[in-house]
Amino acid sequence: MSLLEHLYGPFFDLHNWATVISSAQDWLTILSLVVIECLLSVDNAIVLAAQTRKLPTKKEQEKSLFYGLGGAYLFRFILIGIGAYLINFWEIKVLGAGYLLYLAGSHFYHMVRPSHKKRVHSRHRILPLFWSVIVSIELMDLVFSVDSILASLAISPNPVIVLIGGMIGILAMRGIAEVIMRLMELVPELEVMAYALIIVIGIKLFLTIPQIGIEIPAPLFGCIVVVAVVITLVVHRIRNR
Secondary structure, eight states: OHHHHHHHGGGGOHHHHHHHHHOHHHHHHHHHHHHHHHHHTHHHHHHHHHHHTTSSSHHHHHHHHHHHHHHHHHHHHHHHHTGGGGGGOHHHHHHHHHHHHHHHHHHHHHHHOHHHHHHHHTSOOSSOHHHHHHHHHHHHHHHHHHHHHHHHHHHOOOHHHHHHHHHHHHHHHHHHHHHHHHHHHHOTHHHHHHHHHHHHHHHHHHHTSTTTOOOOOHHHHHHHHHHHHHHHHHHHHHHHO
């Protein structure tokens, strides 16, 4: 019980919340955490947009992002409390990287063999499509939150500041995912680009485990995304001509 109080006590300290909310300095820190969250979550937004596109209707796609938002907030609250121990959970990254590579590989395999995809969809699902997408979204949030929480705790040791920054950042990231989804509707080739980037993201995630220790900087990955989008738009333009 004392361990739980130590890990999560600051979240229920009303004086702590009042101090943070009334402090201009703390809000500047929160703003910097939101920027970091958005930079580190570009890859998460790409994965979310690609996964959500599996749902047949726009209403279901938006609903899945909303449900995923609630789960992301819950996971963020739990993980910030044990943030000091997250560095030891490199196995989560390995599983996440493997899952991302599986998603991308499955997508491209079904592109090449669409008849096989029809046979797979005719099988009985353990979960309905909507809830399987929700589970996938939550798993990805869990995987990608590790880096952002560790980066945030390095800037501020106050879990309330980290929680507020993370919650605003997650909301902004969901907005980015919706923009990517809309762009995919206008430019279908972006879906192929998204899954190609998912392969890159999976490799990037795997390289960060302690045994390898190679970190691709967020600005560099951002440049990769921009270049990929530009190339995809050029291909789309050429195909339309």
